[in-house]
Amino acid sequence: MYHIGVGGDDVGLDGFTDEELAAAAAAGDPEAFEVLVTRMAPIVLRFVRRMVGDAQTGEDLAQETVLALWRGLPEFAFRSTVRTWVLGIAHRKVVDHYRRRRDVPAPDTRFADLEAPEPLPAExxxxxxxxxxxxxxxxxxxxxxxxxxxxxxxxxxxxxxxxxxxxxxxxxxxxxxxxxxxxxxxxxxxxxxxxxxxxxxxxxxxxxxxxxx
CATH class of the missing domain: 1.10.10.10 (Winged helix-like DNA-binding domain superfamily/Winged helix DNA-binding domain)
Structure with missing residues (x-):
């Protein structure tokens, strides 16, 4: 079994990649899953909050995403990065949320006639x-x-x-x-x-x- 930090060894999990943590968590390592969630949770929460515009709903959808992450890890085939996979789960939770409200956004036409100038300056x-x-x-x-x-x-x-x-x-x-x-x-x-x-x-x-x- 792929396990990080077994036997009480002082092995820092922060040095492992997301993919290594996901593999260890899928194999049953709870510490690896905890670190993985610690990394993914802020990304997921920022995304879902911005998509739904409500802090409490965002928290709920983030929790649903983490639960789906735990359930889906054994089937995760590493065909993408863990971050991409988790954000895909979060996006589907957002879509499901709008569907439950029967308020799925219409296809976008708002920007059809706009040209694309320079990106918004980050500074x-x-x-x-x-x-x-x-x-x-x-x-x-x-x-x-x-x-x-x-x-x-x-x-x-x-x-x-x-x-x-x-x-x-x-x-x-x-x-x-x-x-x-x-x-x-x-x-x-x-x-x-x-x-x-x-x-x-x-x-x-x-x-x-x-x-x-």
């Missing part, structure tokens, strides 16, 4: 005002582009990994990412360095005087 997202605005704009997105953007920009998954998590093609993921970046860049333009007005504030220049001279 600007550190500003409090921009962070609050970003949270608001993300909540207005359809579920799929929101998930794609979050998994790429926050969790750092590759396009192929996101396609696996969300059961999409690579091309579909790329399109959703480009359109969501375009949407956020446009909506958050007032918070870019050098911008003189904030969203919802009128311009200091009267409309009637624009373009004169």
């Amino acid at each position: 600007a997202a550190e500003q409090t005002a921009l962070r609050d605005a970003l949270r608001t704009e993300l909540s207005q997105m359809q579920a799929t582009p929101r998930a794609v953007w979050w998994l790429r920009e926050v969790e750092g998954l590759s396009l192929a990994e996101i396609a696996t998590v969300l059961s999409l093609t690579d091309g579909s993921v790329r399109g959703h990412l480009q359109r969501s970046r375009a949407f956020l860049t446009t909506r958050l333009a007032p918070w870019k360095p050098g911008a003189s007005v904030h969203a919802g504030e009128p311009s200091a220049e009267p409309r009637s005087e624009r373009g004169q001279r």
Whole structure:
């Protein structure tokens, strides 16, 4: 049996990869599973909270994901990374949640006509005002582009990994990412360095005087 730290040996589990921990947990090592959950829980919780917009529901779905992780480990075939697999479970829990509410988001058409400019600057997202605005704009997105953007920009998954998590093609993921970046860049333009007005504030220049001279 594949077991990490047997016999009370002082073996640090933090040095093992997610895949090694998953293999050990699948073989019956509870300590390995505990460390694996410690690693995965923050990622899962951030994702589901952002997708459902409610802290308590997010907690519940994260708990369901961990339970499904435990039950599914013996059948996990390592055809993807553990992180990709776990986020796929979390995504299915989110979809099930919306289905239970009979509120499955409609296919996305919101960003169809937008071009894809440069991605949202990561350093600007550190500003409090921009962070609050970003949270608001993300909540207005359809579920799929929101998930794609979050998994790429926050969790750092590759396009192929996101396609696996969300059961999409690579091309579909790329399109959703480009359109969501375009949407956020446009909506958050007032918070870019050098911008003189904030969203919802009128311009200091009267409309009637624009373009004169």
